[in-house]
Every structure is written in structure tokens, then in C-alpha cells.
Amino acid sequence: MNEIEEQKQYMQKVKEINENIKQNDKENNKKLKYTILTMGCQLNENDSEKLCGMLEEMGYEKTENGEEADIALFNTCCVRENAEDKLFGKLGELKRLKEEKGISIAIGGCMMQEKHITDKIKQSYPFVDIIFGTHTLQRFPEDLYKVLTEKIKLEDILDIDGKVYEGLPIKRDSNIKASVTIMNGCNNFCSYCIVPYVRGRERSREPRAIIEEVKDLAKQGYKEITLLGQNVNSYLRVEREKQIPFEEYEGVHSFATLLEAINKIDGIERIRFVSPHPKDFTDDVIDAISKCDKVCKLVHLPLQSGNTKVLKEMNRKYTKEQYLNLVDKMKAKIPNLTLSTDIIVGFPGETDEEFEDTLDVVRKVKFEQVYMFIYSRRVGTPGDRMENQIPEEIKHKRFDKLKELVESQIEENNQKYVGTIQKVLVEGESKNNQELLTGRTDSNKVVIFEGDKSLIGQMINLKIVSEHMWYLKGEVVEK
Ligand code: 5AD
Ligand code: SF4
Numbered sequence: 001m002n003e004i005e006e007q008k009q010y011m012q013k014v015k016e017i018n019e020n021i022k023q024n025d026k027e028n029n030k031k032l033k034y035t036i037l038t039m040g041c042q043l044n045e046n047d048s049e050k051l052c053g054m055l056e057e058m059g060y061e062k063t064e065n066g067e068e069a070d071i072a073l074f075n076t077c078c079v080r081e082n083a084e085d086k087l088f089g090k091l092g093e094l095k096r097l098k099e100e101k102g103i104s105i106a107i108g109g110c111m112m113q114e115k116h117i118t119d120k121i122k123q124s125y126p127f128v129d130i131i132f133g134t135h136t137l138q139r140f141p142e143d144l145y146k147v148l149t150e151k152i153k154l155e156d157i158l159d160i161d162g163k164v165y166e167g168l169p170i171k172r173d174s175n176i177k178a179s180v181t182i183m184n185g186c187n188n189f190c191s192y193c194i195v196p197y198v199r200g201r202e203r204s205r206e207p208r209a210i211i212e213e214v215k216d217l218a219k220q221g222y223k224e225i226t227l228l229g230q231n232v233n234s235y236l237r238v239e240r241e242k243q244i245p246f247e248e249y250e251g252v253h254s255f256a257t258l259l260e261a262i263n264k265i266d267g268i269e270r271i272r273f274v275s276p277h278p279k280d281f282t283d284d285v286i287d288a289i290s291k292c293d294k295v296c297k298l299v300h301l302p303l304q305s306g307n308t309k310v311l312k313e314m315n316r317k318y319t320k321e322q323y324l325n326l327v328d329k330m331k332a333k334i335p336n337l338t339l340s341t342d343i344i345v346g347f348p349g350e351t352d353e354e355f356e357d358t359l360d361v362v363r364k365v366k367f368e369q370v371y372m373f374i375y376s377r378r379v380g381t382p383g384d385r386m387e388n389q390i391p392e393e394i395k396h397k398r399f400d401k402l403k404e405l406v407e408s409q410i411e412e413n414n415q416k417y418v419g420t421i422q423k424v425l426v427e428g429e430s431k432n433n434q435e436l437l438t439g440r441t442d443s444n445k446v447v448i449f450e451g452d453k454s455l456i457g458q459m460i461n462l463k464i465v466s467e468h469m470w471y472l473k474g475e476v477v478e479k
Contacts, residue, residue, distance in 0.1 A: 004165055006142075011169075015057070032059065033061050034063070035062070035065075035072050036073045037090065039083045040079060040109070042274060046180075046228055047109065047134075049173060049179075050138075055071070057141075057169045058144070066094075071106065073108070076108065076110060076111035078198060078378070079378075087111065094127075095125070104129045106132065107128055107132075109134060110194070111198075112131050112133045113133045113157065113199075118157065130147055130155075131154070131157065132155075133156070133157035135162030136156045136158055162184070162200065166206075176222060176223050177224040177226065178224070180210060180213055180214060180227055182228060182258065183203065183234075185199045185202045187231070188315070189315060190315050191381060191382040192314060192344060193378070195230055202237075203238070206247060206249070207248060207253070211262070215265055217268070221267070222267075223270060224268070224270040224272065225270070225271050227273040230275065231275070231276070232274065233277060233282070235255040256284035256288040259271065259285070259289065263294050270459075272298070273300075274300050276299070277302070278303075279316070279318050281326055296443070299330065299337065300340045301323075301326075303323060306357040306358035307354035308320045309354060315382075324361065339365060340371070341367050341369075345358070345375065345402055346375040346395030346398055348390065358402065362406065363409075366413065374399050407469070410469065417445065418464050418467055420464055421462070421477055422447065422464055422472075423461060424460055424462045426438075426456050426457060427439050436450060437451045447462055448473055455476075461477040
């Protein structure tokens, strides 16, 4: 029996426990409930969808109301410090629910791979029932079963790289857009980043498993697929370089060929991917984006810094000029290309002049969207050991300066949309006004418009009539 089949047996066992509780409590004949709080990136969101899939398989139902939950689950991130404050704040609140109702509390994800964090939880929040890491997510049913039956506290963390598991149940948040993890881990060791320490080394999923999953999603009616990985454009690279065997399937042996194969799947209308690394952006990937009609022409290309010296200290393996040349090459080869990026301000040693280079790149490239971060020291990374840390107030000043530039560019850029016709995938009702619908352009801009609910899930043409910083307003164009 493989490990996932074994876990399916644990899912069944927990389900039986829950059925018994229901039968013994006839007055209160309701399903047991769980809440889940997900922090961090889309990879974590995808992991959470798997945790939700396992919980539903075990007979639990999702609730947004913490007061009625029987299990509270956290899927944590540790890329920046604010996630820690958020977790500890929430745990403080949960103590009361633990005492009053005896709910089960489980914490998983990246932060649990950090020993100083798990030590703190065990010492200051001893009421937490399960602590599990990034390499043991698939064992959650077994962990939960043990906690429920043996009334123990459990820590299930591995420091070695986990395997790639197939066949876990999954409960997706949307029935229009789906994310598909194509690889786990990272080998790049950017000097500010904790990810390689908590997610382990790169390992890719087999092409067959990915293609079959996307075909199945297409059959279920999904229209948009986002391929996920810490470094998607090195998909299968380690396997090729180290001659780790993998089975080529439908011509897939690299990231470019994966895009081409998914582009052929009927029913899928849009393909996105995050995140690629500029140093691995080879010509075959650029060509694949250019020729695959379903691959969105918005590429997320993390810059981090626009200064060559800072980039070297960050261990990013490209210079300012190489980044700009790559952008020029991509713009020349991919018609209608738009770009988004990640930028960190206040990396150790960054001077005002060096920060100006970042602003210079932002001015030149004119990104569609910029995700801006203030450098956050992460225990165990080379960046944390550097002596020339930047004072908080300077970091904040630089952040504000960058934000001002980015926002002025967004306003200018939004103007370009007004009067144009955009293809929009309609995602549902607008959150702020249920009379309106919301969707996204190829370049991932939110568009709000009036329309019939039957349009949800369809790709339609909208005329953009006005811009409002974070969204556009559109009108349906009659066919
Ligand atoms: N401090 C600030 N931002 C960080 N990121 C990663 N590590 C840190 C850190 N220590 C940002 C990078 C990355 C994004 C996901 O988070 O910009 O691309
Ligand atoms: Fe972190 Fe760099 Fe890996 Fe991205 S590529 S996960 S920033 S180490």
C-alpha cells in the first residue's frame, strides 16, 4: 500500500469517529466544522486546498465562523516577519475556544520548519494539538486520527526533502480558475530568502500527473490554470542535469514543452504561471509564451533590486543590464507583453544611490503591477548575518518613494485601457456590490461591469469605460 492509500484509510477512520459523534448527539445532528487560515503565496493556497480536501473527506464542513469550529487549522508562511505576529495573535484568541469548547488546533506550513518558532509554540501555546511541516502535509489525516483517539499533542516535522505525492483529495476555492503545483522547493538560495530552508530542494512533478490533472480540470469546466512553483521555469531541470529518471509524456521534458502541451488541452482558455526566475528565462520559454495563444501575456518577472551590486549580494545571478535586456528581448518577441514584479527595499547595505537604480528600472520597464516588500530579516539566511542592516525608518522612506512612483505609473497605465475592448474571464459577482460582475483581463486587471449572472465562467469582450486605480469599469460589447 502506498503512503497516500494509507492516509485514505486514516481519512475513513476519522470519518467513522465523526459519524459516531453525530449519532450519539441526535439533537445536534450536524456535521463537524473546520476553519482554515492560509497565509502567504499561491503555493500555500494550493496546499490549503489539499488540506480542505482531506478534511471534507473526513466528514468536516468548512465554516468562516471560528466560534462554531471543531478544528482550527493554520497554514503558515515565513517569508516575512508580519506572518509571525499574525499567527501568535490568532493563537492568543484561540486559547479561550480551546478552554471552553475543546476545539482541536493544528498548525502547518513553512513557519513550522523553523525550530525557534515551534519551540515558542510549545512553550507559550502548549494547547496546540498538531504541528506539522511542509514535508508532512500528506500525513495530516494520520496525525489528526492520533490526536483524536490518543488525546496527545503531536509534532510531525521532517527536515529532509519530502517526496512529490500524487492523489491527495483537493477542494478548490473556485470552479473557474484552478492552480496546479508543478514543482516543490527551491535551489537558488537568494540571500534574503527563507524558502529553500523550509521547502527543501527543487523536485518536479511527473509530466503525466500534471497533464492528466489539467485535462481533468478542463473536463470539470475550469477555464484558467495557474502553474505554480518557486522557480517554474526550471521545471525538470534538476532531473535533466542530474539524470534523475522521469517519464516524458506528450512531449513534455521542460517548462516550455509543458506550456505547449497544456496549450493544446481543449476547454482550458487561459494559462498563467508563477514565479519564474529571470536567470532561467531561456529563449524556448519566451518562444512558447509567444506562440501559445492561451498563455497570458502577463509575465511575473521578479526584479528584487535594480542595482547590480545589491543583486550580487542578494545572490540573484543577473545584473541590472541583463534584466533590462531580457525585458527588451521579451517585449520584442511577445506582442502585447505586460510585466509584473516583486521588489524588496532596504536589503542590507543598500545605499540611496543603489535604491535609485531600482526606481530607474521601474521607470523604464513600466510594470503592470509591482508587489513591494520591506526587507525582513529571516533567521538562518545570509542576509540576516550581514552587518550593514538598514534602519527601519530609511526602509520605510524608500518604500513610500517606490509606492508613489508605482502608483503614478498605474494611473498612467490604466488610462491606456480606457476605450479599448478587453477579453475578460468572468469570475463571479463583485464582492462590494452583488448587482455587478467581476472578471480579469489577460493582464490580470480586475474589471467590474453590469451583466447577467449567466456570463459567470465565460470569456467575454468588454469595452473599458473608466479606470479607478485598482480596477477598471467595463460594458458588455454585443457580439
Ligand atoms: N524580506 C522581504 N521580502 C522578501 N521576499 C522574500 N524574502 C523576503 C524577505 N526576507 C519577497 C521577494 C519574493 C516575494 C515572494 O517575497 O520579493 O519574490
Ligand atoms: Fe526565495 Fe530566491 Fe528561491 Fe524565490 S528563487 S523562493 S526568492 S530563494
